[in-house]
Amino acid sequence: MNFASDNTAPVCPAILQAIEAANHGTVASYGADPLTERLNALARDIFETDLVIHPVGTGTAANALALATLVRPYGAVVCYDEAHIATDEGGAPEFFMGGAKLLTLPAADGRITPMQIEAAVARAEDGGIHHVRPEAASITQATEWGTVYTLDQVTELGAACRRRGLALHMDGARFANALAHLGCTPAELTWKAGVDVLSFGATKNGALAAEAVIFFNQAQAAGFERRRKRGGHLWSKMRYLSAQLCAYLEDGLWLRNARAANRAATRLADGLAPLPSARLIQPVEANELFVAMPEEKIDALEAAGADFYRWIEVPGEPRPIIRLVTSFATTDEEVDDFLALAATA
Amino acid sequence: MNFASDNTAPVCPAILQAIEAANHGTVASYGADPLTERLNALARDIFETDLVIHPVGTGTAANALALATLVRPYGAVVCYDEAHIATDEGGAPEFFMGGAKLLTLPAADGRITPMQIEAAVARAEDGGIHHVRPEAASITQATEWGTVYTLDQVTELGAACRRRGLALHMDGARFANALAHLGCTPAELTWKAGVDVLSFGATKNGALAAEAVIFFNQAQAAGFERRRKRGGHLWSKMRYLSAQLCAYLEDGLWLRNARAANRAATRLADGLAPLPSARLIQPVEANELFVAMPEEKIDALEAAGADFYRWIEVPGEPRPIIRLVTSFATTDEEVDDFLALAATA
Amino acid sequence: MNFASDNTAPVCPAILQAIEAANHGTVASYGADPLTERLNALARDIFETDLVIHPVGTGTAANALALATLVRPYGAVVCYDEAHIATDEGGAPEFFMGGAKLLTLPAADGRITPMQIEAAVARAEDGGIHHVRPEAASITQATEWGTVYTLDQVTELGAACRRRGLALHMDGARFANALAHLGCTPAELTWKAGVDVLSFGATKNGALAAEAVIFFNQAQAAGFERRRKRGGHLWSKMRYLSAQLCAYLEDGLWLRNARAANRAATRLADGLAPLPSARLIQPVEANELFVAMPEEKIDALEAAGADFYRWIEVPGEPRPIIRLVTSFATTDEEVDDFLALAATA
């Protein structure tokens, strides 16, 4: 019963097989290989546009490199104040951006609004040379609270960014989960809605170590490859990174995995909802649940071997909050075991 | 006949099997897993000391993070002026060090000397506050010219560094090849000789994407883990990085692979030496050869399908230079095919 | 009637005379001059301890260099969320710190509390390697809202920092104004209360361009001089920077100037208090006033030639806020003219 994170899961068999299949003979290093070429073609098909896709090994690298490419060192990024980039990446965005700031905005369910972005820009402009001016906004899809921006919400954020001259970055560490929830096309959720750059996650959804930065606006990609190299994120044996991502995208594996994870989360939520001792803090739209519970109950669950994180407090909720994350590999048995425990513990 | 680089080779079967063996069940992420613990124990055994080992995915990350941990942003690193860190990492060391400088020194065979280090420090100190002061020296073992520092040379460099208050970093992207050449112990070639930090390479010698930074002086490791995180180099599914390194270190695989690569290089060198049209620019001590050849000969080799890089010019040698790199996977047939071609082309 | 800022004032005559007096003959550059030596002696006398004082030309330089000296690039600084360092220095602290973060805390009157600092540290430690850990706290004295931390408040902040292993930095752009308000000694308000480093302002209080960073803990000053040099903040003709600061500190000029500015602010406040159309948002303890007024009144004041800034909105106050700043050079006539205008406009 490991609900600590989707990154405690193993590698999806199909992805490991793709690595094995790639393992013969010498090929050109640093991305000049057929699998990397194939990945580009696949991504263009799936996103229905002439994009640029650059694989890296971690989500933090994807986000930090993407933002550094969009924002100058004296600029800023607007984001949710509990965004992963703001709280959980050890300062990577600031490091890669050369000191640019994150200007953070409150949001009860993890979703920031166009009005907040406009207000942040207006305030910065009032401050003139003394204030850093936002040059990008970053949203997380699915959010850090397991909610999902609707297509309309993304579209309105995209429009606000365009009005104010900001680029729009989407941290899609759980992009597949959001897409599975919304049921729209990848194109609709990204460039058609005004997203300029996507951090496209795969590791949490079955890969070994594989993420990608996708630029829908090719002009904005200038410099990315040099930044990736100087960030130490250009793999010499790139074929093994591209092999993972190809397998992930081929035959809809990524969406099948995401749907499995989302289903497990819904099963958990449905099981917890009736319990008087548990309260879901947010609607469960992807593969994360946030549950308020009495301290003793949480202790009992942990004592019984359930693995999960305690989360930050929420205004108006006196009880502690726990976070439960499901993955493509979560089984019905694990969910049901946890629910049985939660009902009795 | 791919002699372009040792990173064009595939993954060594034993390492891929270790990845597969690690692929079951959930485990704690970010390094709190049994394989990472095992890696630490293995490395302590092999290096015979109480070290700290931190895996990362690329050699550039290993070098840049190691140097950033040793040197303050207003300091400097002394190194060979064609060192990989100086010319081939896209500025990664400067980026990770926060702008600290590389002070580069000439060296005909890639090996810098204690006297050069002392002179660089003396000059910096003369310049006072206006000059950056070296806080570390970095040497590459095996060097960028395929030569290997002797134990005595490393020991003398270590002593010079200690005298001047510098840390000594060894870029060991091809550490195994150097060790195989020297036949000494890993401890003798590192901390016993005064090396403080080792970038320990595995990718070029059979891994998929796995290097490690080894601190022999634990106090100097402070901050490394935070720097790795903010560099985006902390893998969430760390078990797959540690699995590679464990397999690499177990049962002497790393040295067997290195010996195979070195042997192939020697076979190449022995075959080329008698050819009147070829001249080995440096003694072949590891798995790289640098060969002066007439332009037409080089063109003919390329036309016949041999893969290699043209290298920088060398004073006193009018002909162009090519670099040939062998790997654990290079076969005698490949070598002999190349030699046959070189003899006739 | 210029109440826009204390930096719109001219240079205090005694300071200009000191510059003129320094202007003869050749002297050693970069701080190896007698005036810089004298400044060190003066500062040690006045602060009654064996400190290190380093002059720079701007307050932003003082703050950013001080924080960069205290905090590693992967660390963080805890401060008020409208602190000058957080909002008005164009990202200078992040730049000089090499990307370290400011973790900001709300505070209705600009004063943060020990409990907030402790909570911020506790949260960071919970987050482990993924969160940046605060290594310093920074407080502004007098604050951005014209209030002044009491001696007890500073002492308690100092104790909290010490408990948690944080350094305590004081942004004293208006340190003299705070000191004049409190009537304590410079030592009591700084190192005796637990302040490690002070950005000691003079420009806003009569200098041409002169601030200083004072380290009460000499060990913490290591590297400052190299950082100042690489920040471009080491003046070659340092005598002219030190001359300003010597004149400022001699004969109590700095406190006379601060008292004059504070008095003018009090006179303004006393005149505005009875007006039904004006409300002082904060107690006036130094030389800044924040006044809520109807929009028409503000327009009328501006139309009549009064110079001031509109400020950020305040919860619970529907009217706009203006900021009025007095300086050593503000005359009673200017204050009375403004008051007359405010009463009638």
Next chain:
Amino acid sequence: MNFASDNTAPVCPAILQAIEAANHGTVASYGADPLTERLNALARDIFETDLVIHPVGTGTAANALALATLVRPYGAVVCYDEAHIATDEGGAPEFFMGGAKLLTLPAADGRITPMQIEAAVARAEDGGIHHVRPEAASITQATEWGTVYTLDQVTELGAACRRRGLALHMDGARFANALAHLGCTPAELTWKAGVDVLSFGATKNGALAAEAVIFFNQAQAAGFERRRKRGGHLWSKMRYLSAQLCAYLEDGLWLRNARAANRAATRLADGLAPLPSARLIQPVEANELFVAMPEEKIDALEAAGADFYRWIEVPGEPRPIIRLVTSFATTDEEVDDFLALAATA
């Protein structure tokens, strides 16, 4: 007899008077004042073009901010390997550029050539993503060896830069001295010859602390003001920086001062040339001399109270080298006293 540096000289009286003249009343801070406006007009007149001029307090700030504006963090600057930016600014350029590298080139007399620049760019391009690519070249005028690039030389460097897509920066800490030597117009020596950005020095030639960055290509100036602010180099009381530069430029003061300094250097050179014990290492074209002398002679000069620096060694010259710098304030008596001493010591 202080020949240590031109920055040991005092402030030129006319410049100090300009500061005094500026010292009345309140004026808008941060550059929105009439003197800064006047400075812009003056500079446009003198350089005969529609430039942007931004004052800062130090030469290191001018150079580092100029280069940071021209070069991206993953780029590089080509310069002479003993350039002030490379050796004497404590790493400031790398710091402000966010880690971009200086690629340094040898030059016996301090003057680099178009061929060297082209070769450096060609090599970087050969290295592809692994090598940093130069985005600017920086030349020092007058050079670090007291020589002066001719108009033709600058023009050819400008053409080479344009061919290769590099910006051309001129470190003009002693620009006035070079101009006085060449007798051409400021426009001819800068934008007409292909210079994009000039670090325009005044401090060494009579100012208190005043330099300026002049962009002849306004598009290239984007971001400079934000960089200056976050570098802590935006003076609040900017009028005192602009007042210095206005006085410097008005009525030809800057060229009168430079001619006086150059004349003193020539007088020194003419006096030293006949001495058998002294050898001028370079032609004296500005206000610096480099003289090889026997060790005992140097000791005797120092013992007699002459102030100067010992310089780096020069190939083929066994004796130590000293550097002598004259300034606008150097008197004939000082020169003659030194010469008398040199003849007899």
